Structure formats: structure tokens, C-alpha cells
Amino acid sequence: MKPDPTPFQHPHRTAPARAALRWPIGLLVVCLALWVPGFGAAGSEHGRTNRLIHSADPYLQMHAHNPVDWYPWGPEAIAKARRENKLIFLSIGYSTCYWCHVADRTLFSDPAIARLMNRWFVNVIVDREQRPDVDQVYMLATEIMNGRGGWPNNLFLTPDLKPFFAGSYFPPASDEFGRPGFPSILRMIHGRWINHRSEVIAKANLVYTRMKQVDPGGPVGGAAPVHPRRWLAKARKSMQARFDWKYGGIPNGTEQTKSPREPMLYLWLTDARLAHNPKAMEMLRSTLDAMAF
DSSP: OOOOOSOOOOTTSOHHHHHHTTHHHHHHHHHHHHOOTTTTOTTGGGOOOOGGGGOOOHHHHHTTTSSSOEEESSHHHHHHHHHHTOEEEEEEEOTTOHHHHHHHHHTTTOHHHHHHHHHHEEEEEEETTTOHHHHHHHHHHHHHHHSOOOSSEEEEEOTTSOEEEEESOOOSSOOTTOOOOHHHHHHHHHHHHHHOHHHHHHHHHHHHHHHHHHOTTSTTTTOOOOOTTTHHHHHHHHHHHHOOTTTOSOOSTTSSOOOOOHHHHHHHHHHHHHSOOHHHHHHHHHHHHHHHO
């Protein structure tokens, strides 16, 4: 798909108004520069840190002072789970997710809960905006198991990364709605892995098989990875197809809600500046206008 060669101009704005549209680009640069790692990190007053302190990802940095022994998604965490034959607790969220912040405050900052997590699980946290591939795979798993999904997306995986239990926000203690508290869930999952491992593995295999059936062309179904020279064209096509040309931005999953996505804004800015893609500039300006007003 060839980009429209015509420079973007809003049809209903005068020349001075069009010139004024240039200011959101500067605002974006300032906002992104101010978003430094560790800004607003929960629990920083306690002085403890985990390995996420070395991450450049703002969402992971937000959890760098949790007592949870977090790992970023990668070979180190997976190797540890397989070496020690431990289950993986996987939490996927993003910086502007309300319930992700609530979980950070009520669950992952609690030393008693962290002790259970560290003792029984390899704990992995993912920013869905930085790893949309991981988010896509495990949101599919949650939707298969629960019929719906949301963020934070919290799952328990076998050491070979197959999911068998999923949920969103878990309360710190059993509540008036009958939901079990997160410590009770941790004990239940650990108990099943110790005492009923074959059943857990069977459930994980069943979910994994269903994932491949639902999305045979996706990463679980064995689709070939996109060649580096073609990934930008693929991303362009996908974003333009999902973009809200009336109000700006891209909806979250199947929902109509939207959240600021720093990597997406960066991509549009880079595509507009380096590839001179007018559609990227139009999407960027439209989204920043909506955020500003």
C-alpha cells in the first residue's frame, strides 16, 4: 500500500490554525523526555530494588522497588523455571492501566504476598506496549479459558510456557463478592502443581492446543516471523486499519477504550520524519490533538 503523497492539511482549519498544529510534536518530545525510568516508582521509599531497576521500560521500572523477585520476559526467567521445575507467574500490564497500579500497591508491594510468590514461582512481568507479541499470545489464552480478558492479564504457566490458569486483578484478601484473595490463589496453584501435576499439565496442553486451533496463523500456530525489512510495512497497515480517524488513537484490543501508547507515538513520529509518511503524521497529530483537548 503506497502512502498518500499529499501533505496532511485539515480541511476545516485556516492556515494559522494549521500552523498551530505543529505544537503537539514539541509537546510529545517534552513529555517523552520527562518520562524518565523510575519516575513515580511505587515503594521507592523502602530503599529495596530488584533486577527491573536496570530496565529502560517505564512500566517495569514502576515495579523495580517491589519485594517481588521480578524477571523481565526472556531466557533467564525461562531457564530458571525449567531448571528448578517451577511454575511461572506472568503479569502483563501497561503504564496507564488503573488496575495494574492497584495491583502494584495492594499485591506486589506486600512483603507477605511477595514471600509466597518468590518461594513458589518464577515471577515475570511484561509491558504489553513493549511486547505486543507476548500480550497477544497470552490474551488469547485468557479469553479461551475465561471467555473474556483484560489488564492486568495475570496467568500461571508451566515451565514450558503453557498457560493453565488466568485472571485479571485479584484482591489481596477474600472479598464480599466471594472472590478468593491472591494468597489463597497462590497456595491453591502451588498445591495443585505439587500434588496433581499431571492434571495441571493436561489442562495446559489442552489450552495450548485450543490456542493453535483458534489462531493457526499466529505466533502460537507456528507462523513464520516477519522479516525485519517488512515489519514496518506490516505495522503501518495494521495501525491504519485500526486507527480511529474521527477521534484519534487506536482502541485497546476489542474494546473501544483508548490509552496513551508511547511506543506507538514514537513509531508514528519516526515514520513521519524518516520515511516522510503523511499518514503517520496525520495519525500522530490527530491523536495528540485528542489528548490535548
